[in-house]
Amino acid sequence: xxxxxxxxxxxDLIVLIxxxxxxxWYAYDAFSASSHIANLILIFPVTALVLVLCSVEFFVLxxxxxxxxxxPIKTVLPVIALFITYVLTLSWxxxxxxxxxxxxxxxWVHGERRIAxxxxxSLAFATLISLFFSNMLPYPMPMLVLSTAY
Amino acid sequence: MINVDxxxxxxxxxxxxxxxxxxxIPGILIGLIFGxxxxxxxxxxxxxxxxxxxxxxxxxxxxxxxxxxTGGGFGGSIPAILMNIPGTSSSIATTFDGYPMSKMGRxxxxxxxxxxxxxxxxxxxxxxLLLLISPISExxxxxxxxxxxxxxxxxxxxxxxxxxxxINKGIISGFIGLLVGTVGxxxxxxxxxxxxxxxxxxxxxAIPAMMxxxxxxxxxxxxxxxxxxxDESLRKVSVKEIIAGFKMAFxxxxxxxxxxxxxxxxxxxxxxxxxxxxxLSYIQTKRKDKNPESFGQGNPAxxxxxxxxxxxxxxxxxATLLALGIPGGGATAVMLAAxxxxxxxxxxxxxxxxxxxxxxxxxxxxxxxxxxIALGLMFIPILANVVKVPMTYLVPxxxxxxxxxxxxxxxxxxxxxxxxxxxxxxWTFKRFDYSVPAAVIGLLLGGMAEESLIHTYQISGGLWGYxxxxxxxxxxxxLLMFSLFGGKLVSALNSKxxxxx
Numbered sequence: 001x002x003x004x005x006x007x008x009x010x011x012d013l014i015v016l017i018x019x020x021x022x023x024x025w026y027a028y029d030a031f032s033a034s035s036h037i038a039n040l041i042l043i044f045p046v047t048a049l050v051l052v053l054c055s056v057e058f059f060v061l062x063x064x065x066x067x068x069x070x071x072p073i074k075t076v077l078p079v080i081a082l083f084i085t086y087v088l089t090l091s092w093x094x095x096x097x098x099x100x101x102x103x104x105x106x107x108w109v110h111g112e113r114r115i116a117x118x119x120x121x122s123l124a125f126a127t128l129i130s131l132f133f134s135n136m137l138p139y140p141m142p143m144l145v146l147s148t149a150y
Numbered sequence: 151m152i153n154v155d156x157x158x159x160x161x162x163x164x165x166x167x168x169x170x171x172x173x174x175i176p177g178i179l180i181g182l183i184f185g186x187x188x189x190x191x192x193x194x195x196x197x198x199x200x201x202x203x204x205x206x207x208x209x210x211x212x213x214x215x216x217x218x219x220t221g222g223g224f225g226g227s228i229p230a231i232l233m234n235i236p237g238t239s240s241s242i243a244t245t246f247d248g249y250p251m252s253k254m255g256r257x258x259x260x261x262x263x264x265x266x267x268x269x270x271x272x273x274x275x276x277x278x279l280l281l282l283i284s285p286i287s288e289x290x291x292x293x294x295x296x297x298x299x300x301x302x303x304x305x306x307x308x309x310x311x312x313x314x315x316x317i318n319k320g321i322i323s324g325f326i327g328l329l330v331g332t333v334g335x336x337x338x339x340x341x342x343x344x345x346x347x348x349x350x351x352x353x354x355x356a357i358p359a360m361m362x363x364x365x366x367x368x369x370x371x372x373x374x375x376x377x378x379x380x381d382e383s384l385r386k387v388s389v390k391e392i393i394a395g396f397k398m399a400f401x402x403x404x405x406x407x408x409x410x411x412x413x414x415x416x417x418x419x420x421x422x423x424x425x426x427x428x429x430l431s432y433i434q435t436k437r438k439d440k441n442p443e444s445f446g447q448g449n450p451a452x453x454x455x456x457x458x459x460x461x462x463x464x465x466x467x468x469a470t471l472l473a474l475g476i477p478g479g480g481a482t483a484v485m486l487a488a489x490x491x492x493x494x495x496x497x498x499x500x501x502x503x504x505x506x507x508x509x510x511x512x513x514x515x516x517x518x519x520x521x522x523i524a525l526g527l528m529f530i531p532i533l534a535n536v537v538k539v540p541m542t543y544l545v546p547x548x549x550x551x552x553x554x555x556x557x558x559x560x561x562x563x564x565x566x567x568x569x570x571x572x573x574x575x576x577w578t579f580k581r582f583d584y585s586v587p588a589a590v591i592g593l594l595l596g597g598m599a600e601e602s603l604i605h606t607y608q609i610s611g612g613l614w615g616y617x618x619x620x621x622x623x624x625x626x627x628x629l630l631m632f633s634l635f636g637g638k639l640v641s642a643l644n645s646k647x648x649x650x651x
Contacts, residue, residue: 012582019326026329026343033340041607042600043332043342050325057318079373080574083366083549087570090553091563099550106546110373125547133554139561 013061020054023047082106094144095133100126153505160509163209164517170210174518177217178525184218185225186533187555192222196484200491208492209507213514215488216468219481220518223461224268224526231260231453232536233548235365240460242587243432245364247445247452254448257534258388262395263450265526267406267457270399272519274410274458275417275465276512282414283469283501283508293419295605296617300626301419302599305426307630310588323579324588330354331596337604349564353597358556358568360590365552366569367576367586369545376541387534392527395450402454405435409458416459417466427466429591431459465515472508473501 027047030039086102093101103122112118127146134141164170184195196218203211226241231248244264251260293301306328310320333343334353344350399406409431416427435455436445445452471482473496489496494504501508536544556565579586610616617623632639 015578015582015584019322023326023329026333030332030342033342034336034338036338037607037612038338038604039336039340039342041603042596043329046325046328050322050329053318053322053325057322060318075374076370076577079370079545080577083370083573084570086549087553087563087566090566095554095557099553102550103546107542110542112542121543125550129550129554133558137558137561141557142563 009061009064013058016054016057016061020051020058023050023054078109079106082109091142094142094146096126096130096146097144099130156505157509159506160513163506163510164513170213170514171517173206173210173214174217174514174521175525177214178221178518178522179529181218181221181223182225182228182525182529185222186228186529187551192219192226193481193484195222196481200484200487203488204491208494209510211488211492212485212507212511215485216511216515217518217521219464219485220272220461220515220522221525222481223272223464224265224457224522226460227264227268227453227457228261228530228533231264232257232533233365233544234368235361235548235552240428240463241456242360242364242590243428243456244453244460246432246456246587247447247449248456249368250446250448251450251453256448258386258391259395259398259450260453261530261534262392262397263399263453264395264457265392265523265530266396266399267409267454268461269519269523269526270406271410271413271458271461272464272515272522274407275414275462276515276519278410278414278462279465279469280509280512283473293622294620295602295609296620296623297626298419299599299602299606300623300630301416301426302595302602304626304630305429305595306588306592306599310585316583319583320585320588323585324592327589327592327594328596328599329592330359330589331356331593331598332600334597337601349562354593355556355560355565355568356594357559358565359572359593361552361556362569362572362574363576363579363586363590366549366573367580369549370573370577371580372541373545377538387531387538389527389531392530392534396523396527398450399454399457402451405451405454406458408434408438409455410462413459413462414466414469417463418470419466426591426595427463428456428460429587431455468511471496472511 024047027043030043033039082102082105086098090098100122103125104118107118107122130141130143130146134143134146180195180199181192185192196215199214199218203214206214223240226236227244227248229235230241230244232252234245234249236242236245248260248264251257306324307321310317310324330343331353334351335341341351412431412434413427416430419426432445432452432455435451436442439445439449439451441449467482471485486496494500539547552569553566556569557563559565560568575589576586578584579589606616617627
């Protein structure tokens with residue numbers, strides 16, 4: 001248990017430091033683009049406040065001794081990985097096939113073993129939603145099998 | 151304040167012929183469907199159907215478009231309650247208590263409450279519009295960029311103070327949201343934070359980012375659950391309960407009235423209105439409640455407050471459009487296009503010369519509110535079945551839907567990629583107690599806050615003393631400070647009084 005607490009607090013500190021660094025980088029990037037007051041009128045004061053608050057929170061976190069219970073991360077990570085793969089492969093697989101594969105793999109990984117259900121539901125959902133959106137939207141959607149525009 | 155002759159003329163215009171009403175029902179249905187599907191916006195529905203209004207006269211066109219607006223206003227609360235996806239920024243506060251109610255198996259009640267509050271909101275909002283269109287338009291004209299900037303900062307700090315557990319992290323989230331909202335081309339003509347990507351030149355797409363932060367991140371959390379509502383006996387769809395929820399909305403009369411007043415007046419502020427009104431109403435209701443800790447846990451008053459404000463903000467934005475010709479958001483911008491298509495210009499002259507049409511639009515919205523009750527009661531039971539779908543099927547389906555919706559908003563893969571990136575950010579924020587709503591509001595209003603500050607700087611000639619010459623700005627700044635430190639100040643004073651006693 002103490003190991004878990006330390007891990008969570010460590011992760012919390014890493015997130016805080018990441019936010020601190022990203023804020024610093026953004027302020028530097030804005031300053032490099034132009035040091036004119038119109039460019040920094042919001043960014044500099046807000047950055048200063050974020051950095052002060054992050055520093056305060058850093059010490060609060062270090063001194064905090066409370067135990068925080070968290071859901072296990074192991075079951076969420078595969079879903080996140082699958083979602084990232086789905087989105088990043090949309091330009092090659094298209095919305096129709098990409099969605100079909102995403103749904104099928106998700107259902108299979110989460111214990112649905114009725115092949116007819118896995119394929120039937122994924123196929124029906126992917127086809128219907130692809131047809132609906134490609135009909136409704138005024139621009140072509142990337143597709144592999146279905147038509148890209150109607 | 152009201153011209154009786156024009157009032158009667160407006161009434162005659164609307165009810166002398168039944169034809170204009172024939173397009174109201176399809177309009178409400180279109181609004182409901184587009185509002186209920188995450189990613190499809192009310193403004194998108196209105197833009198898609200705008201060409202149809204070319205075949206209608208101006209009155210019919212207005213009836214059709216306002217019907218879509220009214221239907222969509224409530225439609226957005228359906229995914230907010232059932233899936234934690236606010237269809238638009240005006241439904242954000244509906245998720246705070248609507249979604250917890252759904253998880254508790256009180257989805258029927260929550261949807262009924264949402265419908266009741268929305269319909270009452272529309273009626274109160276347009277009644278106020280009828281009485282106050284002239285004073286509202288004068289008030290809006292007095293709001294300069296300094297007031298706009300302070301309203302935005304107030305909105306962000308208010309929502310940050312909502313995060314409950316850790317106010318410090320809440321404010322960090324809100325301010326980081328503000329910074330992220332400024333990514334891309336600035337008013338000064340330079341690009342910031344784009345990392346050389348052309349897709350970020352126009353900034354981070356706010357609605358896909360919001361979908362990722364709210365919906366996708368929540369779905370990741372739900373992967374291990376079997377159903378949205380754990381108890382099987384609570385998963386039923388009951389029209390009786392939806393009606394009970396509808397009636398329940400009326401048991402919070404003060405929340406309804408307060409939300410409606412906030413909705414009309416804040417909703418009239420161009421750009422900021424609908425995003426801030428629902429949050430402001432929610433926060434005020436939480437503050438005034440005897441049991442503020444119950445908010446965010448499924449308190450029906452939270453749903454009433456949010457829905458009353460967001461449906462009345464429609465009337466507020468219509469006031470600005472009709473009286474000043476300034477669209478408050480995407481939907482009213484499409485309406486302005488309809489004005490142009492019929493060679494009509496909104497503004498003081500329009501109000502003065504076509505008062506009968508203004509009154510007819512107001513009366514039409516009263517009628518639409520009653521039609522929304524009937525159509526909503528027919529439509530909700532179909533959608534409420536979402537709670538019966540196993541999470542194994544619901545999670546990937548809603549994730550896909552948000553990806554399609556995001557593509558619909560941006561027209562390229564920037565939308566889906568934004569959903570993906572911000573779902574990870576949202577999940578991380580939730581896991582470590584950072585406030586997701588504060589970050590989203592900051593993101594939505596960051597660009598506008600910067601623009602207002604630059605305009606204030608230009609008008610004042612760089613003299614900061616200018617702020618002290620603006621009484622409204624000073625009042626809002628005081629409210630901002632009070633929302634940050636007021637609670638602590640009051641409790642410190644209380645403890646001092648107690649220790650003296």
